[in-house]
Amino acid sequence: FFQQGSTSWSYEWLVSELPTGDYTIKVWAADSDFCIEEPVVEDGCVVETRTITINNDNIPPNLQLSWIGAEDQSTGGIDGDTIRASKETKIFGVARDIGGFVTRVEIEITDLANGLVLNDGPLPVTNLAQDGSWVANWDTSKLIHDSVYSVAVRAYDGDDYSDTITWRMTINNPLDADNIDPVFNETGWVGTWTIFCDEQSTNFDRCGGGVSFDLAEFFEDPDGTGVPGNDLEFYVYDDEATIEDDFYGDFITITPLGVLTYDPMTYMAQTTSSIPDWSLNGVVLYAQDDQESKAYSLKVNFLVRAVSFSVERADSGPITVDDPAEFQGEGLPGSLVIARYADGNAKLNSTRVLADGSWSMQITANQMVGSDGSKDVIFEMDGQVYSFAGETGDATFSLSVSSGDEGGFNMVIVLIVLGVIALLAAGAFFFIEFEEVPDEDDLTSDDTEPEEDPYAWAKAREAAAAPEPTPAPAASQHPGWLWDQASNQWVPDPDYQQPPQQ
CATH class of the missing domain: 2.60.40 (Immunoglobulin-like)
Structure with a gap:
């Protein structure tokens, strides 16, 4: 068809009545002499070709289910949640249609315990907001406590239905209506x-x-x-x-x-x-x-x-005072990892596996004191000794202390010995008695003082402890009796004469 135009042009094509399919459009410019009916390339006609797809099939509405429960959303929720029984349980959603408008939203409630559709479910929603939102009222006050109900919702645009959205909701309808949910x-x-x-x-x-x-x-x-x-x-x-x-x-x-x-x-x-x-x-x-x-x-x-229990050495080389051997690995959290000598089974060190399954341990030069040359070390956890992959025997790690540090240890031992000798010398100062040699004039002098008895203190104590004899009381107080010093008691007086009675 011909469309009048000049250097610029436009055309509005109504395709609403066309069948669904692909269409090819050819556009070219013509004047009074050339390209009037059919464009011929040899005549210099330039043609622009476009292919478009026209879909006049109805597009079903787009439906969304948002919430089922109390209007203030204090109880209820989404698919699988629990609804507190109420006369005004709300069902919220959104329904939109691209090619037209939604005429209604249908809701069907089914008791899953017996498969029966409730005949007193929500009425179809016909009043939708401009943005497509809608709300329906559902009376759940008489439904069975702890029963599960399916809520099936679909939208209709006059030609087709949307896909059905189904939620399962549990009804909480306790005997005590005033009961507060956990x-x-x-x-x-x-x-x-x-x-x-x-x-x-x-x-x-x-x-x-x-x-x-x-x-x-x-x-x-x-x-x-x-x-x-x-x-x-x-x-x-x-x-x-x-x-x-x-x-x-x-x-x-x-x-x-x-x-x-x-x-x-x-x-x-x-x-x-x-x-x-x-x-x-x-x-x-x-x-x-x-x-x-x-x-x-x-x-x-x-x-x-x-x-699985694993061990690896994180460093290498001999052990020094400032550079211990570093080991790490994995194990069961909370388990005890123990390092031992392979020969003799003497314990060197231990550590606990952390909560993330990792562990680490150091073996220091002090722990290796007394070990001559290289020593093999094994690691165990919960009774199982670590083995290298593909091997059945115990995995051993060879450790040695640097010789330079052995000299350092010997120096430490020498210093310790010298310290002990110094302490002994200090103690001897307090316990060794020194005798002073007197002058020759003092030896020939006549006025030497008598030698002091070293046991005088003991004799003085014995003398103080000896009981003194009881003095004899006066004879006048005991007529006819005498005090015998030898026997330390009273005896009859042989010379005593009874005085005459007056």
Whole structure:
């Protein structure tokens, strides 16, 4: 067709009635003499060709489901969450249509316990906001407590339906309508726990007891006693939509007070020998009060990592006073790594494996004192001695102390000996008695003083301790009796005469 134009031109092509398909468009310029009907290249006609695709098929609406629960979003949530029963449970979403507009949003509620569709579910939504947002009201006040219902939503634009979005929601409808649901506090919650398991050990404790933490630190019952271990019961959640978590409750143990423990050796190790398969992903836990109201945790992963005892020397060369031998490796966290002499099994040093499975150790020159020449050292952990890859015997590391430092040690020993001699000399000064030699004039002098008795102090003590004889009382006080000094007692007086009575 011909379109009048000059150096610039435009054309509006209405394609709404055309069938869906690819179209080729050719455009060229013509004057009164050339390229009037068909462009001929030989005549100098220049043609621009474009191929476009026209799609007049209807595009279904685009639907989004945002939230199901209370209008203030204090309870409820997304797919898989729990709804607190209410006469005005809200369903929020957005529906848009590219080629037109959405005429309605349809909602269907199904009781998954019996597969029946509820006939008193939300009415279709026909009033959508300009931005496509919509809200429906759902009366959940009479639904069965702890039952699961599917909420299927689809949008219609007059020609086609959108894809159906289906959420599964659990209804929390306790007998006590005033009951307050338990609360989960995510503060301090760990999303991934790493458990190390010794792949070469045969001990039952090869995973170090696994991991353990207290769920009572993250859940509480607002209308309980204040002690989560008494107010709540704790469980592992089993999502019926997946089979991955069907046995999580068997692998994980939870005490009545809420202490969770996952030790792969308790049960998981009996199902498979592959340590990486002992990991548990996406574990959800929940707490339930006496009204069977629940609160769910965030997901937590238990990553099980295989670790084997390894040893390597990080440096080289002989040991000096300032340069010890550096060793490092991997092992089971918390295990004790011991370095020993290969001959005699004498212990040199030890260290603990850190929480990340790594360890390091130094062997100093002081620890090697008394070792002549080169000595072989072995390393052990939990009763297993390290062996090099592909070998069955114990791996030995040859260590020696630098000769220059041996001289330094000898000097230290000499200094110690000199110090001991100095101490002995100082002690002898206080215990050795020196005798003074008198002058010759003093020896010939007549006025020498008598020699002092060295035992005078003992004799003086004995003299002081000897009892003095009791003095005899006056005879007039005891007529007819005499005091006998020999026997130290009174005896009759043979010369005594009784005085005449008056």
